[in-house]
Amino acid sequence: MRIIVCENYEEMSKVGARIFAAQMTLKPDSILGLATGSTPVGLYRELIRMNSAGEIDFAPITTFNLDEYYPISPDNDQSYRYFMNENLFDHVNIDKARTHVPSGLAEDPEAEGKAYDAAIAAAGGIDIQLLGIGVNGHIAFNEPDEELIVGTHVTGLTDSTIEANSRFFASRDEVPTRALTMGMASILGAKKIVLLANGVKKHDAVMKLLDNTITTQWPATLLKVHPDVTLICDKAAYEG
Ligand code: GLP
Numbered sequence: 001m002r003i004i005v006c007e008n009y010e011e012m013s014k015v016g017a018r019i020f021a022a023q024m025t026l027k028p029d030s031i032l033g034l035a036t037g038s039t040p041v042g043l044y045r046e047l048i049r050m051n052s053a054g055e056i057d058f059a060p061i062t063t064f065n066l067d068e069y070y071p072i073s074p075d076n077d078q079s080y081r082y083f084m085n086e087n088l089f090d091h092v093n094i095d096k097a098r099t100h101v102p103s104g105l106a107e108d109p110e111a112e113g114k115a116y117d118a119a120i121a122a123a124g125g126i127d128i129q130l131l132g133i134g135v136n137g138h139i140a141f142n143e144p145d146e147e148l149i150v151g152t153h154v155t156g157l158t159d160s161t162i163e164a165n166s167r168f169f170a171s172r173d174e175v176p177t178r179a180l181t182m183g184m185a186s187i188l189g190a191k192k193i194v195l196l197a198n199g200v201k202k203h204d205a206v207m208k209l210l211d212n213t214i215t216t217q218w219p220a221t222l223l224k225v226h227p228d229v230t231l232i233c234d235k236a237a238y239e240g
Helices: 009-026 041-052 082-085 107-120 157-166 184-188 200-210 219-225 235-239
Strands: 003-005 031-034 062-065 067-070 126-133 153-157 177-179 192-197 227-233
Touching: 003 009, 003 235, 009 031, 009 041, 009 126, 009 192, 009 227, 041 082, 041 192, 062 082, 062 107, 067 082, 107 153, 153 200, 184 219, 192 200, 192 219, 200 219, 200 227, 200 235
Parallel strands: 003 227, 031 062, 031 126, 126 192, 192 227
Antiparallel strands: 067 177, 153 177
8 A cells, every 4th residue: 555644635635636637647538436525525626626727638537436325316415416516527527427426316226236336347447446434444335344245235324424424414313324335346446546534533544544454344444455555644644
């Protein structure tokens, strides 16, 4: 695992964005794996800036997002589809038809999961996957458990995640208790992975990533089997 420790969130976002820009320059029709949460917002802001400055082109780009609440409508301002439109897609020259987020309205979520993995495979696989990390070590919505699921699937959210994500909702009761998420194997199938972590609250999560154990009780530790992971964090997350 490559580790880049940055002074602060702003620098971290710029370093992450430069890696995505380099990928888009080397392979203009890249398949990008994208993430939600507060962590990647700065990186998206930087990509928007580079796009308006004519430095990067989103026209030939295809994207797949990690996860979506279930059930939820894409018009709901708490949905991850809404978040992606607001924080990236509406501000760059991307063709929305090439942007994929699991459907929070799918009647058959199991079938939606299978179709999502099939669409990623048909596109040729993800070239570079952006990840955040939950305070409990979750990746996307792969929550700590005795077993983890291979492909995209519906899952229940842990109390810790509902609590952490309730800051975006009017009340804790409004946080959906289920989600559709890419599985750990779908995520580990990406050619490159960039994981962002900032703030002292992510220190434990970062430490577990850097020890020499792998456990499904801390899903992020599975990233240790991947040959091309770059961890970008700020000093607070790294040093505690
Ligand atoms: C959510 C998302 C994850 C994200 C995590 C961390 O639960 N499903 O993909 O990594 O939260 O969020 P934040 O970046 O806001 O700390």
